[in-house]
Amino acid sequence: MFRHSQLETVKAWLAHPAHTAMPLHARIQRAIRQLILDGALGPGKPLPASRALAKSLGVSRDTVESAYAQLHAEGFIERRVGSGSFVAEMTEFAPGHRRSRRDALLRNQAPNLSKRGNAMFRGGGVREMLMPRPFAHGVPDTRGFPLQLWERLERQVLKETGTLALLHGDPQGAEPLRRAIADYVNLERGARATADRVLVLTSSQQAMTLCANVLLDPGERIFIEDPAYYGARKAFDAAGLECVPVRVDRQGILVEPILATPNRAKAVFLTPSHQFPTGATLALDRRLALIEWAAGHQAWIIEDDYDSEFHYAGKPTACVQGLDPNDRTIYTGTFTKSLFPGLRIGYVVLPPQLVQPMTVARTLLDGHTASMAQLTLARFMEGGHFGAHIRTMRGIYAQRLAVLSDLVRRHLSDFVDPRVPIGGLQMPCVLTCEISERAAIEAARRVGVELTGLSALHAAGDGKAGFLMGFAAYTPAELEGAVRKLATALQMVRMPA
Template structure:
């Protein structure tokens, strides 16, 4: 370990008595080994202080071990086909400290930490050590109950506690769907453009994705109904389509429900940020309109509360509850109990609703400001497409600059841009960018747009 650099110069070594006890050998054995290391110059022994790695830069070639074979950096040849698909797709990466305009990132600076801490202490005081044990793989009953009540009241769902499955994220829910409902080679209809996390979850499972175009009213149903190839499911973000922000029209929702019932296929509804609707009233979720139990409803608290909570959920048809619950035990067993119980109290006490209402107003103001800033400083380059809700705004590139060149230049300036073309599968793509606004103060948004204006103008001159 000294030769390999794992134990650096000056590093203290364990006391001989403690090391002998740990290894189950005589202390004389340890003393003999330390004496040899000292004699060879590897360590220094200081009376009253102990043994330390010697301050020497090179211990000489006679002590070097046979040079190890360098590890192969490209391990893809040893992966399974599914492993190669997961690795090659690049995963879904969230920035730990997001630069300005990262999409899908909520504000966390306004979250009531003191209240959350107090509720967490109540959980530990009342439940005690039982909160430290393994939890129900389906999720704690208290949280499943309040989630069912919430989605029924706020989203018009048809949910009961026994049909709710608590997960760590909506991404885990999509991965479960991909692995439980599909075999490799099966097909799924997806929106085009589509959320990259969903596309990669289905791609990694070996599922063929059939893209269907999206317009101002959401996914275009006629091409899907006329498609001759069969598919096991359709993936939707009907509340705020990602990334366009379009809301799926009611007649299209009803048509998809009847199509799914007739074809015995599934509707996977990702309702990732429906809490934040700024214009008009939000439409009832597809799951609540579906009397045939063909819809899997996915929700998350990553956007409405904070990403570090790691709690999402799915409202399942009764026939899928046991298969999905058993399948999730193979992934991670169960969701942590203490955050679940704390969240249940947060919702039961009315704090969740109050927080969402406050943040909805803040986000609406930030969206309005971002729209104004883009039109003021970037009118020559971008056309904002103002969504009715969500945490990000798409902007269409109206000049002849290259989308990837802008992204690279913006990154060098400390700005995170997501290109719209990367979210498309079909041709005739309108290039542009997805600007997240929720996590940033008015001052940060203004500074970010001014930086972006400098980037665009420098590229234009170049």
């Protein structure tokens, strides 16, 4: 007979919401099987008679008999005529308490990973907040997205394509979307793109992973901005590359260290339109110098144009790819920042000779991007809705940046110096008080405010302490409330104990 605790375990299994979709006999069978696997019912132990168990559980005897029959068929129990049902003698099965100890040991044991696996694990991945709170950076406002329009376009796509939209898609990306992307980057970013040079991906992070693994071998070097976007550095580290940091000033990455040792690396990673995190724009003479360096040394320029749509002062500069006549620049973009993170669509504009190798390599990662989302986005862009949405959000974000910079000057002037950018979705602030960056971030988190430290973005370790404050996803009232909370939290840290 079951002990009281074992009977309660079976009852809990039957009532658990996650199991209610299963037939009743299957739930009983799974519950008893788990008791056996956990060692709570050891080999040779008798099971309750089907009639008695049925009465205890409030089910029919046939239901329990069906559960016992399945357990017998799977070898978990033995049924003896005239004696009843017993847990089978499974000598190869470790009792639960031994298994628990073994699992605990395995959890604490260093995993036997490859060098690349270790690099990925140690890097900590790139994690985004599921429900962002002020001042999470790089997050657009999704509350203003024209959802009803999107739904209507999606219905149109489904009506016209039918079940074709449910099949595997082209690994290079749906042709209508590739055409729309090419038209957009040519017009708005001064690129040199055609539909057959566009590769649609799930994110710019995937683009960097592809570049790192297809263009360079483990141990080879890549020049990278310092400070730099952490997602890029982690992608390159995980691929076994050696990142060579190159300092950034107010005109972008310094080219002198690259030109002085031109063969030191086979590629350079840039955010030239709006450097992350400083907001600097790469000067034209430096762009041209890097294009010449790449051509002369058969190197690659990886250009990340992550939020160029949101430029608040003057016209944005043309992308490097559009200036490069030698096809040594790989241009990456994403709709995560311009539309919404859940869309999961990014892209690269590739030199012609890389289209096939990159597309084949992409099939080894995830096959293709979801067709419905691609075709809906293509309609959204072709109908002029993308441009209209960008113009609307650009105005909203510019207002929110102005609000945040004013709030920081009014409430946080004793703690930080804001560096107001000319574009993007976040504002860097440099700490000017005795509070450490770590203490500031921890104090902010305690009051429900999210900050990203600046110093960790500097590979050389000599960056000024401070943090990024994202503003795009938050209303002026939300920004004010969060700034006031942050001011109080920092004041508490600074007060003597």
